[in-house]
Amino acid sequence: MPRFEFKEGSSNKFWEITRNEAVLTTRWGRIGTEGQEKTQTFKREYEARTAYDKQVLEKTTKGYTRVKPTETGPEPKSNKELEAAILRDPEAAEGYLVYGDWLQSQGDARGELIALQHAQSQAKGAEATALKKKVAALLKKHQGLLLGTQLASMHGGKTLSVDWHLGFIRGARVAVAGYDEDPEFQVDETLKLLLAHPSARFLQELTIGLADNEGENEYGAIIRIIAKSAPGTLRKLFIGDFVFPDDTEISWTHVGNVVPLYKAFPGLRSLHLRGGEPTFGKIDLPELREFIMETGGLDRGSVKAIAAANWPKLQKLEVWFGSENYGASGELKHIQPILDATGLPELKHLGLCNAEFTNELAAALPKSKVLPQLETLDLSRGTLTDEGAAVLLANAAAFKHLKRLDLSLNLLSTKVAKSVAKLCADVVIGRQRQDHSDEEDEHRYVAVGE
Known part of the structure; x- marks a missing residue:
């Protein structure tokens, strides 16, 4: 739920708002309290969307500023020497397994995840099914460490999906929230969070879906973020994973300048672009x-x-x-x-x-x-x-x-x-x-x- 705060003089207030189709929910009060909650149901979805935008504008005009949730959970362990071995060959399992042994010796849950996922990749039948369940349970139990509060809140919806491989995020898809979802983060914000997280340090595949569901669909700024922040392990990149004309027309989409990708990812194996006006x-x-x-x-x-x-x-x-x-x-x-x-x-x-x-x-x-x-x-x-x-x-x-x-x-x-x-x-x-x-x-x- 997007959160806004106002701190001035003796005022120390928060205000939150969320929309689910035609239902609008707000919560407000003094920071540190549960506050009060109100739910409004509109006849039509566009009326709820209009009310949402109007109330956000009113609050920001009064001086409320939007705040992001803070991360919780233990700091992940890191060994630069062992990470360097993976960076040299991100597709080989050996580097991950050595790193996993070290992480387990440090009491880091990621080490156990690496071992479980490797075992799952070697197993078949009932054993593979059982290991898959163990992996899912471990991911859920340690999501604060493995994904973080902010990314975990987005994961599973249209905004973010990830594919885990040997303890790290191998592939990810980032897109704008659906028409019936309130975008707590824009695509560029979500992407920055993802690329900055330790779990994405060996990212190999990245897909960018719709960047804007209300106007022109622009990818220029997204490409600059990818070129600047994505790891050199990136092997597969898809810019423009949307359905046309259902999501947007292909001619309303602007790919932008892809030149920065060449130097940033000399090992890129697959590049898929959808839209117009590429440079x-x-x-x-x-x-x-x-x-x-x-x-x-x-x-x-x-x-x-x-x-x-x-x-x-x-x-x-x-x-x-x-x-x-x-x-x-x-x-x-x-x-x-x-x-x-x-x-x-x-x-x-x-x-x-x-x-x-x-x-x-x-x-x-x-x-x-x-x-x-x-x-x-x-x-x-x-x-x-x-x-x-x-x-x-x-x-x-x-x-x-x-x-x-x-x-x-x-x-x-x-x-x-x-x-x-x-x-x-x-x-x-x-x-x-x-x-x-x-x-x-x-x-x-x-x-x-x-």
């Missing part, structure tokens, strides 16, 4: 294995930056180009380095999706240098018509080696869709969209724009 600069991620950019409109500069990126170990590349109406300005010629497999010796999975030039891709791919090395090819959500499909069929031999070809959400007729289904072992036709273009207006729309 890439010169991409240099030599350890990256997977890059996904989902957008409703990718500008020409970004397309060129992706095509010229340094990622010699990349195995999966997926790019959504989007609609010209929402800022897409890349063309087939701008991705020629990708088609030529320039600097992509390990690429096995290529997605050139949501493009207004899918027919041109169909013509260019059979003679490209990248196609023979691919295992999967994704041309979904684009503007492939029967005309483009005819080119694919005329060059069927070039696609026969593929394990999977995704042509879903294009503009194929039922008859032609059945024909291209034989191009390789697994052709995904899925649902095709209706082609609304005509002789006067030949412009065709991608599946994801706004």
Whole structure:
């Protein structure tokens, strides 16, 4: 429950407020007492939300300031030398186990958690189930030490979820509170708390969900926090884990400048971005294995930056180009380095999706240098018509080696869709969209724009 306090002269008061859908609860009184509580039930949720905002404004205008809850629980033990061994190889169990032995010798509950989780990873059947229950009980009993008061209060809802591995948080997801929840912390505040906590010192996977559920969804400041505060152990990063258009439109989301990530996480293996207006600069991620950019409109500069990126170990590349109406300005010629497999010796999975030039891709791919090395090819959500499909069929031999070809959400007729289904072992036709273009207006729309 968000808490506000007013301290001036003889006044020493607190005021708290929370909203659950259409129910508003407030509590107030002198600091140090339980105070009084009042509950109001409104007919509509938006009325409760309006009342919430109005009362908070009234209190802050009167001089009340919001305070954060303080942490409780024992200070965790730390051994920099043993931590350094884990930092050198965060995916190996040996470093954690040695650290766990030391922590147990210090009476630190995290040492027991490391031992239990390692045993759980080796067990099967009933033994694994029993160990899972022990791990859950230990996490609950020592959450003050292992997670902290503030993070524990958020955990389990939409705001924060974590994945434990050998005594530490291996993966985490941070997002704005749901529409029916009062945001005690904003996403940036939650993220700072998480990254500063000892349990996240070896964080390997981080997902950022919706950052704002009321206005433009911006990630620029979030990326700066990650680059500054996340540990160098980070291997997988997903910025923009939201459902469109249910949560927000993809074009209302701004990724921002991702350049600070390159230097901060040279060992990054997976980068997944969803939204528009990214700033890439010169991409240099030599350890990256997977890059996904989902957008409703990718500008020409970004397309060129992706095509010229340094990622010699990349195995999966997926790019959504989007609609010209929402800022897409890349063309087939701008991705020629990708088609030529320039600097992509390990690429096995290529997605050139949501493009207004899918027919041109169909013509260019059979003679490209990248196609023979691919295992999967994704041309979904684009503007492939029967005309483009005819080119694919005329060059069927070039696609026969593929394990999977995704042509879903294009503009194929039922008859032609059945024909291209034989191009390789697994052709995904899925649902095709209706082609609304005509002789006067030949412009065709991608599946994801706004």
